[in-house]
Amino acid sequence: MLNTLKNRFEQGYRTTQYPREKIELWKRYRGRPQIHKDAPADLAQACADACPQDAIAAKKHVIDMGRCVFCGACERLSKGRYVSFTRDFEISVSEKEHLVTDGSLPDLAAHARQHFKKLFGRSLQLRQVSAAGCNACEADLNVLATPFFDLARFGINFVASPRHADGIVVTGPISRNMKTALFQTYEAVPDPKIVVAVGSCALTGGPFRGSPEITEGLDSLLPVDLYIPGCPPHPLTNLHALLTFFK
Amino acid sequence: MSTAFLEITHGTAVPRERVPDLAFDHFRKEALDIVEGGGKIVQFFAYKDGETVKLLALLRNGKLLVAGCDAPETYPAMSRQCEPFHMFEREIAEQFGIRPEGHPWLKMVRYHPNFMDRTDIFGNDYTDDIPGNYDYYSVDGPEIHEVAVGPVHAGVIEPGHFRFNCIGERVLHLEIQLGYQHRGIETLIPQVKAKRLPLLAESIAGDTTVGHSLCMAQAMEAFSAIEPDRGARIIRTIALELERIQNHVGDLGALSGDVAFLPPMNYCGRMRGDFLNMSLLLCGNRFSKGLIRPGGVLFSMDDEVRATMAQRITEITPQVKHVIELLFSTSSVRSRFEDCGTVSQSDAEHLGLVGPAGRACGLPYDVRRCFPSEHYPELDIPENAEPSGDVYARAKVRADEILQSIDIIQSLLNDPVQTDCVKPAELSMAPDSLAVTLNEAWRGEVSHCVLTDAAGSIMRYKIKDPSFHNWNGLSLSLRDTGISDFPLNNKSYNLSYCGFDL
Numbered sequence: 178m179l180n181t182l183k184n185r186f187e188q189g190y191r192t193t194q195y196p197r198e199k200i201e202l203w204k205r206y207r208g209r210p211q212i213h214k215d216a217p218a219d220l221a222q223a224c225a226d227a228c229p230q231d232a233i234a235a236k237k238h239v240i241d242m243g244r245c246v247f248c249g250a251c252e253r254l255s256k257g258r259y260v261s262f263t264r265d266f267e268i269s270v271s272e273k274e275h276l277v278t279d280g281s282l283p284d285l286a287a288h289a290r291q292h293f294k295k296l297f298g299r300s301l302q303l304r305q306v307s308a309a310g311c312n313a314c315e316a317d318l319n320v321l322a323t324p325f326f327d328l329a330r331f332g333i334n335f336v337a338s339p340r341h342a343d344g345i346v347v348t349g350p351i352s353r354n355m356k357t358a359l360f361q362t363y364e365a366v367p368d369p370k371i372v373v374a375v376g377s378c379a380l381t382g383g384p385f386r387g388s389p390e391i392t393e394g395l396d397s398l399l400p401v402d403l404y405i406p407g408c409p410p411h412p413l414t415n416l417h418a419l420l421t422f423f424k
Numbered sequence: 425m426s427t428a429f430l431e432i433t434h435g436t437a438v439p440r441e442r443v444p445d446l447a448f449d450h451f452r453k454e455a456l457d458i459v460e461g462g463g464k465i466v467q468f469f470a471y472k473d474g475e476t477v478k479l480l481a482l483l484r485n486g487k488l489l490v491a492g493c494d495a496p497e498t499y500p501a502m503s504r505q506c507e508p509f510h511m512f513e514r515e516i517a518e519q520f521g522i523r524p525e526g527h528p529w530l531k532m533v534r535y536h537p538n539f540m541d542r543t544d545i546f547g548n549d550y551t552d553d554i555p556g557n558y559d560y561y562s563v564d565g566p567e568i569h570e571v572a573v574g575p576v577h578a579g580v581i582e583p584g585h586f587r588f589n590c591i592g593e594r595v596l597h598l599e600i601q602l603g604y605q606h607r608g609i610e611t612l613i614p615q616v617k618a619k620r621l622p623l624l625a626e627s628i629a630g631d632t633t634v635g636h637s638l639c640m641a642q643a644m645e646a647f648s649a650i651e652p653d654r655g656a657r658i659i660r661t662i663a664l665e666l667e668r669i670q671n672h673v674g675d676l677g678a679l680s681g682d683v684a685f686l687p688p689m690n691y692c693g694r695m696r697g698d699f700l701n702m703s704l705l706l707c708g709n710r711f712s713k714g715l716i717r718p719g720g721v722l723f724s725m726d727d728e729v730r731a732t733m734a735q736r737i738t739e740i741t742p743q744v745k746h747v748i749e750l751l752f753s754t755s756s757v758r759s760r761f762e763d764c765g766t767v768s769q770s771d772a773e774h775l776g777l778v779g780p781a782g783r784a785c786g787l788p789y790d791v792r793r794c795f796p797s798e799h800y801p802e803l804d805i806p807e808n809a810e811p812s813g814d815v816y817a818r819a820k821v822r823a824d825e826i827l828q829s830i831d832i833i834q835s836l837l838n839d840p841v842q843t844d845c846v847k848p849a850e851l852s853m854a855p856d857s858l859a860v861t862l863n864e865a866w867r868g869e870v871s872h873c874v875l876t877d878a879a880g881s882i883m884r885y886k887i888k889d890p891s892f893h894n895w896n897g898l899s900l901s902l903r904d905t906g907i908s909d910f911p912l913n914n915k916s917y918n919l920s921y922c923g924f925d926l
Contacts (some may be wrong), residue, residue, distance in 0.1 A: 180753065181687055184687060184691065184747060184750050185687065187742075187743055188743065191694050203704055203705055205707060205723065205729075207714075229619040229620045229622070229623050230620075230623070246623055247708075247714070248713070249708065249714055250619075250848070254848070305580040307580075307605075308583070309607050311627045311628070311630035311922050312581075312582055312630045312921075313631065313713070315582065315630075316631060316674075317710065319579075319580040320696075323690065323693030324693065325697055337578035339576075349605070352604065352606050353606075354534075354536075354553065354604045355575065358575045358583065362576050378627075384623040384624050384627045385608075385609070385624075388609075388611070388612045389608065390606055391607050391608070409710075411710070412697075
């Protein structure tokens, strides 16, 4: 018993005050990409060619955050002169086309589906479906339940059954072998329901694009309400998206 | 004992013409002799070389041994006399339509059409989008009932199907059917541009990003005769040890939660996050994605990063030690952990369990000692063998490894680490060669075996996650165990679904 109490004191109080207080992530963290249009055209093209995810359209000066895995190859190549990654982790969007960006993103709080805030603002129960996710997205969703983030204090929980849920959170590139289970889980959620796509794989197929075993974008199968980019998205990106979109 | 197999070194390219090409019967006999004599299978797979289909086996018995042969269309199953071949023969049957006659349990592994357009061995119709068309092993008798769980589970975890045959609460048999996570990685890799390869390696299993990335990087380095500098090797070693701590700490917390002792669950959940943030400190990503590339690393360990990481580790280490002490000194935890889900050493040998799952059954094999790479030749890795084979042993091995890994990282952070970060460059890879790489990731032996063609392009990329060996260990743990102890046992292994499904 004494040991239990000693540990309790040592551990202290760890819960973040975000979103009331801003959090500054470490400088090597790669958040929202910013395109610098005044860079030389050949440098832009070199970045586009070097991008392992082919996420950059050099002529249009945009980067597709749905494809991007935030590896930083373009920033390294251009020494930040064409693409630089900011430390801004608040990068989720409600429309897929907003993922293709020059670095400016619309205000997520002002999205079109305001009735969601009325429906789910006080209580949001989510069922997570891993559909061929590599366990990185899953792990950084799971971590929202730990004391630092403590998602439950916002009235948001991950629940054990789709029957108890208001919506599903999908990770992974939706393998052929998981499609049926995904549809069944979606159908088991009572209406009205929401769909959240988390991570590059769920958004566009991620590193697996081109494989006949996967789906290049959850939105080709189900109506997606919220897109959370990243490989995996930082837990704060997930937290920001859920709080801003639903609260 | 003399053998027709060739001894090779891991992480070194070998011309394929040097790999002994035996007649099938000879190959079969030699492979069986080695494994029945205590050897273990690292890889056993088929590949297409021009129009011929070949088999290749990589075995270990202290040394790494390789040989190949032309693949027959059918052959007498090796599993009949030597169990460790069982999963590998099923995989070969699924991928290349080669039938092991008399295989005791010939069922699909991942549910996908074979690579050869041959008649499907399992009679599956792959227009059905679910790993079905299979009669699960069933037990008959009064009061016998089945429990089917998954693919979608109650927690935020990956999918897989578990079928329990029970009498009352007691599990007689657990059958595990995976494949739901199959993304076709092995077929995708030879088709994509080189710039995409590291991202695929990082996504084989996100919780083992470093383990799999290292295997790929070392293979590419072997083919192109590049040697990462000392600093890069140290950084990669630190990253691999951090990954081990992150996962072990998280799992000890989850184990504690599964026996309803909530303080360590919460503390470990938070501390795991702190260790993930140390990876972010190094490379900007909590799972070390974007860190390792063929030739070295993309992020240096400058003095600021080194000092910050050292300071964070110094701060968290007493907390980790105290929580581990709390967990293992709590009698309610001990009574649930001990004698739960026991696997005997002999069963572990037969299944070929690796990593902490094997060490918890008294098998001390550790790649870091037996086939060291990176900075491990200069480190002293202790033997962590716990004999009892139960949940307690699996938890204890992981707890010991957390503290050892912390020691390793602290010692490596003492001195400045200098490295030249890798610049993107086209690799020129040795043609017609073979390279095998092994690393001790947190779940155990990860191995990649890569074959190049005459142009130096990847012809076959074979991946083996330790989970490929260890899922059957979980099945065996559940024999004669209460079904309510399934979550506890499952977490004590915490195996990879996607690493298995590929």
